Amino acid sequence: MYPVYPPRLTEEQEEYLLTNLKDWSIAHGLAVRPAPSYVPTETDPSAALATTAPVTLFPSLFPGVCFEQARNVAEAYNELYAAIASDETWLKGIVEELVEIDDFMANLWKVHLKVKEEGYAHAFTLGLFRSDYMVHVDPSEPQPCVRQVEFNTIASSFGGLSSKVSGLHKHLLSIGAYPESLNSILTDSSLPPSTSIPGLARGMAKAHEAYLECAPTLPTCVIFLVQDLERNVFDQRHLEYAVNEHGIRVFRLPFSRVLKDTHVDANRKLIYTPPQSPGQRFEVSLVYLRAGYSPTEYDNEAAWDARLQLERSAAIKCPSVLLQLAGTKKVQQVLATPHSPHLKRFLPDEKQAAAVLKTFAPIYPLDKSEAGMEARKLATNPDSAVRYVAKPQREGGGNNIYRKAIPDFLHSLPESHWPAHILMEMIEPPEQNNVIFRNGETQQGGVICELGVYGACLWKQGDADGKPHITSNFEAGYLLRTKGDASEEGGVAAGFGAVDSVALVDV
Known part of the structure; x- marks a missing residue:
């Protein structure tokens, strides 16, 4: 579907390109902390x-029609997940299918129930989303389209680095680092910038402004809740600095220090005391979670106490527990199972619903429903399993089971645990090539690209019907992640992919 791309470089061309790539990336913060396998801890x-983040030398080719399709449904997806997270009755029916077989989901739901009993202290919720897609070619359709891989409602990462990598590729084009043979493909207009840094920061600023309507009595701040050992720190820092440019104080709070450095006062306001300035106190307007999405982070009861403390406070959460649960694969499956009636419940606008529906890949449960029993046959048959991926209710990369590995994996579990996974038809993207620079080395070959479109949505819980009152809703930039086509997984932080940008082409 694509032209031959990228071209082979001469030794001199590659040296010029790589020298500029390495210097520009460090100078502009397109960086990560090095893995111990690259720079040993004792060193x-x-x-x-810091080292250059895994990145592609060339922007990857991407159909313009698919890029616009993914961007055009961003606001509809924002509205969809705001509605799901606001409909506790519906979400309860989904979660209750999992609580007996998934302790992590069960404990998240317990946090919600405890806060519900006490009463939620703030009506607003912020969603900073990323909807991930791959290009799908259907021989029966005149044009390619995008199909959704997953929808992320918590810790939607790489918004900081995605803006930087699109800037890198534009810079390399501007200094003649790409061969002249690419002049008809790589142009200033074919390389759209990613606005994810200002877009996501704007979403956080909107939430902060909403909190200020409550007339805080102390200086206010936004908390970035982070993991203790975070290699992807610069991605987060770019967003932090952008929020700070709105005149908002930002602090990074490791998840392990929530109970040490914060408390909830009599009015349920979340009060933060910086350990470096114990005489100061700040009222937290927003908690932006870049931690708390993995079961491994809740390795003791104190971690769950910390999550409960944040959830019961008056600080706006991004996301709330209900919004985190709305992002589970089970919800995606319920919406995307062929002939599902659920989508129109949350998107009554037929035009919006139809546009979202076009992005769904077929997804099936692995329970004992009629659709689930059919999916079990497909998943346990080695001949048919090669067309599918099994996904658990987890975020962060490295969790999925692919193709031939699915039958043996399922047979290693009690059948009662199968419903904790969903079965998704593999998306088969068109073949293309690129060069990935990782840990000082280049790797050239076939690649698979995954487009993530960010969205920001702020809403206030509605009346008894559960419908949210949305006050801000906008698309907030894009991310392209690229991996070698021999790798099934795509997470950059998990060690599988590279950050990339799009070169739009007509196909």
């Missing part, structure tokens, strides 16, 4: 070093 005991 960098204080974690002072």
Whole structure:
């Protein structure tokens, strides 16, 4: 579907391109902390070093019609998940199918129930979403389209680096680092910038403004809740600095220090005391979670106490527990199972619903429903399993089971645990090539690209019918992640992919 791309570089061309790529990336913060496998801990005991983030040398080709399709449904997806997270009755029916077989989901639901009993202290919720897609070619259709891989409602990462990598590729084009043979493909207009840094920061600023309507009595701040050892720190820092440009104080709070550095006062306001300034106190307007999405982070009861403390406070959450649960694969499956009646419940506008529906890949339950029993036959038959991926209710990359591995994996579990997974038809993207720069080395070959479109949505819980009152809703930039076509997984932080940008082409 694509032209031959990218071209082979001469030794001199590659040296010029790589020299500029490495220098520009470090100068502009397109960076990560190095993995111990690349820079041993004893070499960098204080974690002072940084290295270029895994990145592609060339922007990857991407059909313009697919790029616009994905961007055009961003606001509809924002509205969809705001509505799902606001409909506790519907979500309860989904979650209750999982609580007996998934302790993580069960404990998240317990947090919600405890806060519900006490009463939620703030009506607003912020969603900073990323909807991930791949290009899908259907021989019966005149044009390719995008199909959704997953929808992320918590810790939607790489918004900071995605803006930087699109800037990198534009810079390399501007200095003649790409061969002249690409002049008809790579132009300033074919390389759209990603606005994810200002877009996501704007979403957080909108939430902060909404909190200020409550007339806080202390200086206010936004908390970035982070993991203790975070290699992807610069991605987060770019967003932090952009929020700070709105005149908002930002602090990074490791998940392990929530109970030490915060408390909830008599009015249920979340009060933060910086350990470096114990005489100061701040009222937290927004907690932006870049941690708390993995079961491994809740390794003791104190971690669950910390999550409960945040949830019961008056600070706006991004996301709330209900919004985190709305992002589970089970919800995606319920919406996308062929002939599902659920989509129109949340998107009554037929035009919006039809546009979202076009992005769904067929997804099936692995329960004992009629659709689930059919899916079990497909998943346990080695001949048919090669067309599918099994996904658990997890975020962060590295969790999925692909193709031939599915039958043996399922047979290793009690059948009662099968419904904790969904079965999704594999998306088969068109073949293309690129060069990935990772840990000082280049790898050239076939690649698979995954487009993530960010969205920001702020809403206030509605009346008894559960419908949200949306006050802000906008698309907030894009991310392209690219991996070698021999890798099934695509997470950059998990060690599988590279950050990339799009070169729009007509197909």
